[in-house]
Amino acid sequence: MFVRDIIKGPVIAIASETTLEDAYRTMQEKRIRHLPILESGRLVGVVTDRDLRLATSALSPTPFPPGARVAEVMSRSPRTADPWDPVEESARTMRELKIGCLPVLEDDRLIGIITGIDLLDALIQMTGVDKPTSRLEVRLSDRPGELARLTSFMSHRDLNIHSILTYPEGKSVVRAVLRVNSIDNHSLAQALRRDEFEVLWPPEKPCLR
Amino acid sequence: MPSVIYHPAYQTYAFGAEHPFSPLRIEMLLELLGVLGHPVQTVAPEPATRNDILTVHDEEYVRRVEALSVGEEVPDSENFGLGTPDNPVFPGMDLAARWLVGGTLHAARLVCENKEKRVLQLGGGLHHARRKSASGFCIYNDLAVAIRYLAQQGLWVAYLDIDVHHSDGVQEILYNDEHVLTISLHESGQYLFPGTGEIHELGTGGGRGLKLNLPLEPFTEGESYLEVFEKILPVALQRFGPGVLLVQAGADAHYSDPLADLMLTTRDYEQIFRRILEYADLYTNGRVIFTLGGGYSLVAVPRVWAILYLLINNLPIVHDLPADWVLKWSQRLGQKLPATLHDPNPGYPDLPRRTEISHHNRREADRLLEATSRFWY
Numbered sequence: 305m306f307v308r309d310i311i312k313g314p315v316i317a318i319a320s321e322t323t324l325e326d327a328y329r330t331m332q333e334k335r336i337r338h339l340p341i342l343e344s345g346r347l348v349g350v351v352t353d354r355d356l357r358l359a360t361s362a363l364s365p366t367p368f369p370p371g372a373r374v375a376e377v378m379s380r381s382p383r384t385a386d387p388w389d390p391v392e393e394s395a396r397t398m399r400e401l402k403i404g405c406l407p408v409l410e411d412d413r414l415i416g417i418i419t420g421i422d423l424l425d426a427l428i429q430m431t432g433v434d435k436p437t438s439r440l441e442v443r444l445s446d447r448p449g450e451l452a453r454l455t456s457f458m459s460h461r462d463l464n465i466h467s468i469l470t471y472p473e474g475k476s477v478v479r480a481v482l483r484v485n486s487i488d489n490h491s492l493a494q495a496l497r498r499d500e501f502e503v504l505w506p507p508e509k510p511c512l513r
Numbered sequence: 514m515p516s517v518i519y520h521p522a523y524q525t526y527a528f529g530a531e532h533p534f535s536p537l538r539i540e541m542l543l544e545l546l547g548v549l550g551h552p553v554q555t556v557a558p559e560p561a562t563r564n565d566i567l568t569v570h571d572e573e574y575v576r577r578v579e580a581l582s583v584g585e586e587v588p589d590s591e592n593f594g595l596g597t598p599d600n601p602v603f604p605g606m607d608l609a610a611r612w613l614v615g616g617t618l619h620a621a622r623l624v625c626e627n628k629e630k631r632v633l634q635l636g637g638g639l640h641h642a643r644r645k646s647a648s649g650f651c652i653y654n655d656l657a658v659a660i661r662y663l664a665q666q667g668l669w670v671a672y673l674d675i676d677v678h679h680s681d682g683v684q685e686i687l688y689n690d691e692h693v694l695t696i697s698l699h700e701s702g703q704y705l706f707p708g709t710g711e712i713h714e715l716g717t718g719g720g721r722g723l724k725l726n727l728p729l730e731p732f733t734e735g736e737s738y739l740e741v742f743e744k745i746l747p748v749a750l751q752r753f754g755p756g757v758l759l760v761q762a763g764a765d766a767h768y769s770d771p772l773a774d775l776m777l778t779t780r781d782y783e784q785i786f787r788r789i790l791e792y793a794d795l796y797t798n799g800r801v802i803f804t805l806g807g808g809y810s811l812v813a814v815p816r817v818w819a820i821l822y823l824l825i826n827n828l829p830i831v832h833d834l835p836a837d838w839v840l841k842w843s844q845r846l847g848q849k850l851p852a853t854l855h856d857p858n859p860g861y862p863d864l865p866r867r868t869e870i871s872h873h874n875r876r877e878a879d880r881l882l883e884a885t886s887r888f889w890y
């Protein structure tokens with residue numbers, strides 16, 4: 305999944321001479337918390353609702369008046385993303401710099417902005433369910449060919465893997481969580497166990513048969 | 514006497530000998546009721562028409578079912594959920610599926626025309642069928658067709674689904690319908706097919722707040738199930754004020770079911786069915802339609818549905834099963850059937866985490882009530 309897949313257009317931006325008051329009103333009206341700032345079409349900064357509140361706070365020793373220009377309080381030369389950046393790379397950048405958004409530039413032109421909420425949407429989409437499927441969780445050795453062995457097992461049974469997520473679990477094992485287009489993941493699990501896969505979900509029922 | 518809807522053509526809805534959705538379930542049930550001294554008097558429906566089907570399914574989907582049914586090639590069949598391991602193609606599948614829809618529709622007509630208050634449809638309950646896709650052994654959605662019909666006749670319908678799987682097809686088709694309350698109790702979609710049925714799926718538009726989903730923890734047992742069942746049902750039915758209750762009585766929440774992970778016993782099912790009949794008397798003037806549904810443990814399913822039949826007909830719950838029937842089917846299935854109508858007690862060893870599971874389910878039920886309450890007041 306790339307940044308271009310999760311940006312929502314059209315992007316709302318303001319000019320650097322906009323007043324703090326107007327910038328704040330735009331955020332309220334559009335229900336957003338981040339505004340990219342442009343000068344003659346080029347991105348020069350970002351301002352957040354927090355920036356505005358802090359700049360104008362009565363607690364500040366030198367509060368800005370509502371008529372001050374956003375250029376005076378914005379973060380300059382913000383970190384940006386490319387539409388072809390992988391989503392996870394942007395997440396890492398935002399996490400490391402502790403920032404809440406990344407303006408997205410294509411050939412120096414602002415085409416969008418991604419925020420923490422967009423990354424949560426992406427997470428939901430990547431792990432979510434949008435087709436009727438069953439969950440299957442398998443522990444694999446962390447070595448070449450193991451995942452292939454699992455997926456070819458599915459394809460031999462004419463099953464479609466709708467999504468697959470793997471993550472390391474300790475040193476030499478990975479956990480694979482799959483969603484498969486079958487209601488009967490229990491008999492699938494049994495068959496996998498016969499083939500010496502370690503299936504974590506679905507479990508063998510404690511009592512039966 | 515409550516009407517029982519059935520036609521031998523139901524048995525043509527069969528995906529092959531190895532497939533879990535087996536016509537043997539009904540064969541065993543009918544035979545069992547017969548040897549118990551209650552040979553079933555059935556009312557024969559007509560198969561549903563193509564137009565009936567089109568009240569809830571897209572024509573592009575129906576066309577493909579029809580084509581596959583007569584052996585034509587349909588290159589994109591898998592996009593419509595057909596020709597998959599769950600829903601293999603079989604000759605005559607269109608008509609076979611229409612028979613089941615016709616039965617549920619016939620049950621709806623009997624109730625709607627005030628000819629009957631309690632009806633049992635010995636088939637159907639195909640709650641996974643989507644508007645334009647087969648899913649989870651379900652080709653046409655008999656429940657949605659019957660609900661649409663009832664709603665068009667001006668009856669507000671409460672739909673209750675106790676199948677272990679979420680009733681995603683019924684929900685999808687009726688998601689914005691303001692005259693239909695749907696309630697589905699199921700093993701959580703985080704663990705079980707089809708993956709949906711979370712509390713936040715509350716409906717859209719006029720149907721907002723009328724689609725209730727209670728996802729339950731794997732290994733939920735009867736006591737916890739009944740607790741949350743009694744927490745949700747009376748409140749929802751009283752608030753909504755339905756004219757009729759339609760129940761999908763799938764039996765796959767039984768502890769011996771090979772496809773899922775809930776732990777109901779036949780005694781739990783007896784209690785659930787008794788509650789449902791009481792609620793129907795209290796909230797829908799006794800008008801209630803039952804369909805069958807999932808249920809893949811041949812050792813359990815005929816007994817669960819026999820209990821349902823006996824209760825609907827106010828017949829006593831017998832203790833022992835006729836030995837001949839037990840012997841015959843034990844041999845035929847190669848599995849030992851119990852000698853009693855109810856499960857052996859206890860049916861399974863004590864489970865760990867019982868308290869946590871009950872606690873979790875209780876909290877989910879509270880969350881559900883809280884989430885819906887703002888749409889009701």
Ligand SMILES: [Zn+2]
Binds near residue numbers: 676678763807808
């Ligand atoms: Zn089911």
